[in-house]
Amino acid sequence: AQTVTQSQPEMSVQEAETVTLSCTYDTSESDYYLFWYKQPPSRQMILVIRQEAYKQQNATENRFSVNFQKAAKSFSLKISDSQLGDAAMYFCAYRSPAGGTSYGKLTFGQGTILTVHP
Amino acid sequence: DTGVSQNPRHKITKRGQNVTFRCDPISEHNRLYWYRQTLGQGPEFLTYFQNEAQLEKSRLLSDRFSAERPKGSFSTLEIQRTEQGDSAMYLCASSSPSGGTKRGEYFGPGTRLTVL
Numbered sequence: 548a549q550t551v552t553q554s555q556p557e558m559s560v561q562e563a564e565t566v567t568l569s570c571t572y573d574t575s576e577s578d579y580y581l582f583w584y585k586q587p588p589s590r591q592m593i594l595v596i597r598q599e600a601y602k603q604q605n606a607t608e609n610r611f612s613v614n615f616q617k618a619a620k621s622f623s624l625k626i627s628d629s630q631l632g633d634a635a636m637y638f639c640a641y642r643s644p645a646g647g648t649s650y651g652k653l654t655f656g657q658g659t660i661l662t663v664h665p
Numbered sequence: 666d667t668g669v670s671q672n673p674r675h676k677i678t679k680r681g682q683n684v685t686f687r688c689d690p691i692s693e694h695n696r697l698y699w700y701r702q703t704l705g706q707g708p709e710f711l712t713y714f715q716n717e718a719q720l721e722k723s724r725l726l727s728d729r730f731s732a733e734r735p736k737g738s739f740s741t742l743e744i745q746r747t748e749q750g751d752s753a754m755y756l757c758a759s760s761s762p763s764g765g766t767k768r769g770e771y772f773g774p775g776t777r778l779t780v781l
């Protein structure tokens with residue numbers, strides 16, 4: 548079974564600065580998908596960014612980018628120019644490829660609470 | 666696209682009572698997932714539907730839990746004889762065949778259950 552570990556329970560950053568959230572995972576699969584989700588205090592989960600394991604290029608979405616190290620099974624999220632609205636719980640998640648026995652369910656890490664200071 | 670909706674948003678019940686939650690996915694999404702999230706933790710997978718078929722259930726889903734998705738539209742999650750350990754946020758998510766695997770699901774706002 549796959550596992551996802553987020554070793555930073557809490558992180559903080561000053562507004563306009565950059566912060567990196569860590570995530571490691573364990574899998575025996577060679578093809579899979581990785582995601583970062585954001586859960587603001589209102590608690591609706593929102594997709595931030597995704598990465599396909601077969602792509603070597605790191606995904607970027609505006610101020611959000613990832614550092615995907617497949618051999619090390621590491622998938623960190625970098626938030627540039629942090630804004631007050633970035634404050635939330637961030638979850639790293641793993642998904643097996645379609646067609647497997649897991650039917651595409653997400654396996655989440657424990658989450659990292661991000662605080663943004665003005 | 667009105668998003669995934671869940672009702673009720675909050676439910677307080679006494680131990681031993683039965684409760685039922687409803688999830689309305691995005692209309693064209695044929696995949697529907699239920700997750701449970703306890704405070705300060707990541708969501709844990711409970712069950713998965715493709716159309717009306719329940720294709721996977723987690724071992725977390727004890728015999729007191731049952732989920733249905735009649736006609737492949739909305740879904741209900743029922744908990745019988747609730748226990749205090751059932752207190753959690755119950756999240757529903759949906760996705761389409763083409764977008765889900767690569768893009769991820771759309772999540773609903775959740776139903777927070779408190780068992781007294």
